[in-house]
Amino acid sequence: MSETCLDIEMASQAHDVYYLTAVTWRDNQPWLRVHTDDPPSVEAIEARDLHLRFRINDEIARRCIGRLERSRDGSAYVDCKSPPTTGRQCKRCQIVDNMSAADMHQAHRKGRDAIDRRMAAYLSHPHRLYVAIFRDGSTKIGTTRGTSGGQRLAEQGAWFAKYVGHVDDGFLVRELEDLISESLKLGQAVDTRKKISGHLRARNDNELTTTLEDVTLEVSEVLKTSNIEGCTSLNEQWSNPAIGDPHWQDLRAYPAVLTSGAHEFTIHSMVGRLAACTRTGLTEVFIIDLQPLLGRPLERGEFELDELVQQESLF
Numbered sequence: 172m173s174e175t176c177l178d179i180e181m182a183s184q185a186h187d188v189y190y191l192t193a194v195t196w197r198d199n200q201p202w203l204r205v206h207t208d209d210p211p212s213v214e215a216i217e218a219r220d221l222h223l224r225f226r227i228n229d230e231i232a233r234r235c236i237g238r239l240e241r242s243r244d245g246s247a248y249v250d251c252k253s254p255p256t257t258g259r260q261c262k263r264c265q266i267v268d269n270m271s272a273a274d275m276h277q278a279h280r281k282g283r284d285a286i287d288r289r290m291a292a293y294l295s296h297p298h299r300l301y302v303a304i305f306r307d308g309s310t311k312i313g314t315t316r317g318t319s320g321g322q323r324l325a326e327q328g329a330w331f332a333k334y335v336g337h338v339d340d341g342f343l344v345r346e347l348e349d350l351i352s353e354s355l356k357l358g359q360a361v362d363t364r365k366k367i368s369g370h371l372r373a374r375n376d377n378e379l380t381t382t383l384e385d386v387t388l389e390v391s392e393v394l395k396t397s398n399i400e401g402c403t404s405l406n407e408q409w410s411n412p413a414i415g416d417p418h419w420q421d422l423r424a425y426p427a428v429l430t431s432g433a434h435e436f437t438i439h440s441m442v443g444r445l446a447a448c449t450r451t452g453l454t455e456v457f458i459i460d461l462q463p464l465l466g467r468p469l470e471r472g473e474f475e476l477d478e479l480v481q482q483e484s485l486f
């Protein structure tokens with residue numbers, strides 16, 4: 172979709188306020204979920220080349236961003252109309268998501284019978300184990316459901332990754348993930364601040380692939396030594412589709428506070444929830460984390476934009 176789509180859709184339905192509630196990935200392309208209350212609507216809009224101009228209106232209530240529900244068929248978004256508490260979700264969605272995360276991460280310790288039936292069904296499906304590297308050089312071990320596609324890696328904004336094992340189910344894959352974490356002191360998550368700083372001061376791609384190769388060898392060695400039934404080794408390379416996109420070559424931090432005031436930018440490309448954006452009239456490409464916008468009331472209209480104060484100290 173072109174940049175006019177969001178504007179036309181909004182204008183034709185006379186929406187003054189809209190909410191972004193999620194960044195999702197499909198076939199290597201980023202999408203934004205856009206909600207309006209009056210009239211009630213929800214749609215997915217392609218993020219690439221999307222032009223956004225909005226003012227954060229704190230007088231209007233924020234909106235819960237909903238939750239993910241997992242079942243035998245995979246994971247699906249559940250929309251929610253409740254107002255959020257202090258965070259981006261209402262109390263119920265927070266509780267459901269927390270329980271779901273606890274079940275998912277402790278499934279192998281708790282056992283199949285002690286977790287939610289739908290989660291058990293979700294996990295009773297082949298998984299893959301991977302090692303990912305980010306542009307600052309941080310590495311992690313991770314798991315993904317299914318035997319093909321790189322959606323999980325795209326969602327997280329990994330730069331390079333290697334699938335190292337095909338595992339019978341989601342219970343065993345987490346046992347192996349923990350084993351590798353403990354044996355090699357390899358983490359299972361990378362902080363967004365590190366991901367952002369990686370784009371601002373990126374390590375050389377060759378250096379990253381060499382490091383990934385080294386870590387992968389160590390991981391493969393642990394898997395081989397443990398010789399656990401139900402895991403077949405893989406050696407499959409994954410690269411972020413944004414590699415080679417010039418928008419990710421010379422980025423600047425966005426020199427304004429995104430959670431208040433008025434903003435205007437065009438999204439050119441995304442890596443995870445981070446967007447490479449330009450502002451009309453400026454040549455710089457800014458990196459913007461879209462997460463802080465999720466659930467906030469974004470008001471359309473004509474207004475003065477916040478000035479971008481580009482000082483080195485802000486970067």
Ligand SMILES: [Zn+2]
Pocket residue numbers: 235236237238251252253260261262263264265
């Ligand atoms: Zn909710």
